[in-house]
Amino acid sequence: MNFKCTDLDEALRAPELPEDAVIHAQTCDPCRKQIELWSSISDFAPQLHEEWSSPALWNRIECRLEVPPRNTGSTAWRVVLAAAASLLMAVGVYCFWPTPLVTSSIEPGAFLTAQTLKEVQSAETTYVQAIEKLSAAAGPTLKNSSTPLAAMYREKLSLLDSAIADLKAGVAGNRYNAYLQMQLATLYQEKQKTLEEWLENAKHNN
């Protein structure tokens, strides 16, 4: 056995202490103490992992992540809100959607006359166009925002679009059914409301 005290540093570099170093330490007090201290540092280190509860930390980070680094935001929002307001006014002026159709309790199986159907279809076309414009106004912010809230609005609008498509398919095969037309109007209203909510929310967060 040729292990000397000067070899200890090299021995400590190894992942596991070599056998000859262990044997040497049994008879060499300074080396034994060094090995013990070395081992105790390694053994004790994992206990230094510092764990504490920070329930608000992620929320704090999230709030900062949601602040969009934009300089032209306020101007852009003014344009978007002006467009939305104009659209809503246009919707009000046209009064294209007959209120009784939405709010009255139409029984399934009720039918429209040819003239009423024509009016309803005309109103629906105008309404859809208005909602599309509203969608276009809300679209960029809704699409680009990575917030959980935006994701939920996107999901809701996607579900509404899917439901509208289903119902429109049903209406296509039964155009005179007032009940289905009313359901369709309800969905359009919900979509309009959702888009308006998003615009309002975006305005406050800007």
Next chain:
Amino acid sequence: MDTSDGALELPTLQPMNEPSSYSTEAGLVAACRRQDVRAFEVLYKNHGSQLKSVAYHITCNHQDAEDAVQETFLRAFRAIREFRGQSTLKTWLWRIAANVCFDMSRKRKTETEFTAIHDRGTSGPAQRLALESVIRRLSHNHRMVFLLFAVEGMKHSEIAAILNVPEGTSKSWLFEAKKELQRMLESQR
């Protein structure tokens, strides 16, 4: 869609479950690249605890450690589009954290010397306090390697990638860090 009872079931705004795409590295990277906040939340859940711990040993108090973690995520969020996928997302995040910690340790070096031991609300075991106090006197690289390897249990290959040095350097720095700690602890006896 059921329209039989006249009442439509409209979707309500509720928190979504964690998408399964976040469970794969590729899915998580893609979501992070889209600056999907929820993907960053997954990163936080996966690494926040270790990041806080390392930051604590660098900054010496919980509040500053939380600030360091916050700064890490803000930098990561802003820089994610530049992430080219040449390392894992974890390595990339830890690289940012290492830089944040380095910046903070430089800024607060003077304060550290005086607040190190007294910051803790309750005094821990003497051994822990002794080791904590000497760790803070290590150079930044030695301290980072020691914390990542010995305290947080990372591999040298990971640490080398985080610190952008060869694996041999990581091993060498760990050895030097432990020798330095040993020397300082012996001198305290």
